[in-house]
Amino acid sequence: MTIDYSLPDASSEVKARLLTCSPTSVVYFTRGNRVHHKNISTNSDVSQLCKYSEKLGNIRVLESGGISQANTLAIGSSKGYIHLWDVNARKVTVSWCATKEITALAWNGPILSVGGIKGSIRHYDTRLPATKMREQAHLARHRGRVTCLKWNEDGRFLASGDVSGKVHCWELGQNVPLNVGETVTRRKQIQHDGRITAIAWAPWEPKLFATGDDKGIMRLWLSNDKNPGSNAVSPGKVEIGAAITGIHFSPQCQEILTTHAEKTPEPPTEGYGPRKPQVENSITIHMHPSMRHGLTYHLPGEQTAPIGDSVLDGTGTKLIVAVPSTNKIEVCTAWAKRKELKKQQSFTDRQYSRIR
Template identity: 30%
Template sequence: MQDLTEHNSCVTPLPKKRREWRDSFANTFSSKKRRLSHSTPERLHDTLAASNPTPTGQEAISRGDRFIPSRRPFSLPLHASPRTVRIANVFGLAEDRIFSYNDHSLRTPESKMFQSLRSNVIQLFQQPKAIPSVSSLANLGVNKQFVLALDAPGVPSDLLSFPLSWSACNKIAVACGCDVYYQDLDTREITHLCSTDPPIRVIEWAKQDSNVLALGAERGTLNLWDATDSTLVRDWSDDKRIGVYSFSWHEEVLAVGERPGSIGLYDVRVPQAIAKLGGHKVPVYALEWSPDGKYLASGDASGVVQIWDAAASKSLGEGNKKGGRMKHGALVKALAWCPWKPELLATGTLSPDGRIRIWNTLETIDKSTSPIHTIPVRTAITSLHWSPHCKELLSTHGDSWEDGVGGLKKYSTEFSNSITVHSYPSYTRLLNLTAHTSAIGHSCLSPDGTKIFTICPVEEAMKMWKVWGRNDQKGAGVGGGSILNGSKFVIR
């Protein structure tokens, strides 16, 4: 026993074998490794994959030591922590990279929501787009006051009448009962043109000779007057003609909407009508020549709009040619051809329809064809005007209504008695302005295409509004620069 003890005491103890660590397993249980374990699954997968030995079983040669380890062949977010990872996951930023080539549509709904929130925040800091100087937003949208106001006592109370017209030489004419007056907006001189019996319901200045004014009455009176010397130029009155309801000039030809449904074409050089168009069965309350004068649009009391070939004196609906009948849900009073896109025709209806429709007349139009766009306003549309300077459409309105017990019920909306401007081609509403306290009966566009005159039969007043601008703002424009906002005069 003693010998065994002595023998063991003489054995030299072996040194402990030093444990060697591969470079890829350095600091395996460090605090940074614990932080990385809470990172995203993709990044954690990359970390674990890099920690595995090589497929050949051969250990990688280490080029570092325990104090300065070798650089790893992959990048890890050293700033990652459980808190930052949680924040990134909540806000959908865990997968965001500087260069991301993945499909954002494949993200989860939560990520889409936060992506939408981020895009909305970006829009808040974006600079607003500059408004063109010709747009209504830069003119009527800024100065919402009328430029000029004129009294019009005795103006027809019928909203189907056209008692207002603006000439190319800057004269505004108005029918006040049996009397017709006009004012030179350059000199402010007011002139009494004539007196007739019965009362005048429709007037319009000629396009070729801006001093010639056409007058129409309900009992068939149809005259031409020269404003330079207040003389009667032509009398087309006919006892067989029951009434005159609408006018439209093209050069020296005047289209007249008559009752019971015919359209007469009159040349100022000829004492009789040169053509008669008989496609309507009810009175024609709207007429408008196309900008090139090749086609004539007509709308009647039943809501039917037709396109006519002026040269052939027949409707384009015959033989399924381009154009034709366009049906509406109510009487059509407003028509407007687009000056910069001649195939576009805008139509507006009264109660109970109250819609603006845009038609492409180049397409084949039959009974089943629909307009390319419809703007429902549930308000009477009394006139329409395309801007010649920008892609905008103006409409004037009367009463609004809603469905009630026993039929339609009148009530006030933002469109009631207003001037409304729509953009093209989106047809979004740019601005809306209440112009009168009651329904706007009619409006007319200035010769330079920047202003309109509106008339209200209940107020017996007419107002001028600056709606659009021009690219060449060198001159004072129509009406001159001396017209003050809120000026008021009386035509008698």
């Protein structure tokens, strides 16, 4: 399945996140400064939800609500506006101005977490009317643009990443980050060399999460601040060799999927050593807990096209990826049903665009 899309502002240096999917497999995306949606489980027609006017700024982030907010879409703009849409009723339920420029959004039930360009994170209770809408908490440990926000499955922990490579882990209700990471100058911290581009939590382990950067490094961590040692999982560091644009845990087997853009420079090595898979512009699967390379898949006809945003559908089996250079959104079957895994069908089957 292929869907046409386009970015609101191709000249912007601020990375926008303009692809999201609801628990009912309704995918939301942009065509210019308009938001469209399509139910990929029923293969319904594409419908326009709204158009953003110039006074509201460019659309920066789309984030669909979780199971309890399945029909709600949050839209954040370059001028700090947030609009919550009731998609079924096709109307805005509440809107407000949150910060100077919105760069990340994440739902935790009715609570919407908002990341800003200056490093702030604010929590809002969306059950309140617009006249009473104010931040419930303000987290201020990041010193640069927040690039990623992700709550874990049970809503207890929030992981946040920024443009400088810093990652913080927060417990619900706390304004100070957990003391997790690797020990650096008496305090533990999580620090990548590149910009944080992806964060994901494991559905089978509520304290396990992965972080990825634009240098092609993926790390695994446990959000257990009671552990006096390192919170880095071992094995849990993978030098993939291409900029990471997305990380996704399988909900039905212990595999991790990553999506990639351009190749990253390889560090000098002595001798030949084992040849690494060519993963630039690809979808790659890693086996957990060994972190061995499983397979690499390139979209048919688009081996040279970097992959942008990506998201799993409501079942967790289909991967939806955006390819900015072609203005196309592709839908692939990432993980088939358990009974189909035994058939060992070819992942290059173009009819089904199957990865696994």
